[in-house]
Amino acid sequence: MTRMKLLGFLMAGLALMACGDDEGDGDGGSGSDIEGKQLDALTAEEADGLCDDLRGQAETVSKEDACEAEGVLASLFGMECETTKQECISAPEEPEETGEIDSCGASEFTGCTATVAEVRACLDAMVGTIKALTCESTLTDLAQKPAACAAIEEKCPAFFESEDEEDESEGEHS
Template identity: 85%
Template sequence: MTRMKLLGFLMAGLALVACGDDDGNGDGGSGSDIEGKQLGALTAEEADGLCDDLRAQTKTISKEDECEAEGVVGSLFGIECETTKQECISAPEEAGVTGELDSCGASQFTGCTATVAEVRACVDAMVGTIKGLTCESTFTDIAQKPAACAALEEKCPAFFEEQEDESEGEGS
């Protein structure tokens, strides 16, 4: 259970940062004309398309990637990374990141002035970070927000505040 809380902390960053990424093909479910549009100005249909894209993008994070990330986080608490990773791989499938995005929609974008392209860049970087983790990775590798997320953090600080509030409330 603690293991899933640790992964939840990691994945919350991805889930809350962007409800709106895909593999960079720019279609956003509605066409590339929305790339320059601010999130707060998206129609409900456009926002739903972005959320669908993000769900698809998070599916590129394999169970092994998730388990490797759990191992890195667990090692911060004195748990051997490789052991945590193998226990995770052996465990039954859970909802993972995609399950955390079930509530994604236009209401999360209210007041956000970041563009769809800025969100895509941030989420691509975060997914890349998760996929790139190994048991040799450090806390800095997992905790540092990618540079590609700077614009999103500045223009939509509520995404990051919610993540920090949730992670503090877990008591881990």
């Protein structure tokens, strides 16, 4: 699982959420002047900068942490966590893929009233979750949604829809 896939996984709001804490300011060089700005009010340049910053936040997850998360997920389907983790760690790095993460930008933020600071806090919490996982983690550990993501879930529900849900809702409107 590459870090870019992991960010896509995180941004999709899948069940890898639990409380985490990161003392960094999360500024990422974009300037704190946009921290209070709502996502749907960002300029294209600000949105691109935020996307780059979010990618950087997600890349703080090490390969070992990502593989541990993969092992925990595999254990939910009856596979051995430690074996899956070791296979993942031993596997060569996959080339970065385009996809969900490349769709990050101003057009993806339409209708999202969460602030930049709220998004950064949510991503920090989700990254913290992945870093905290061990093969002893439970389904409850995986399913726990961090308080830091509550505002995002409420203000940007499209971030938490799966592709199947989006396809279904598009089909209903046809």
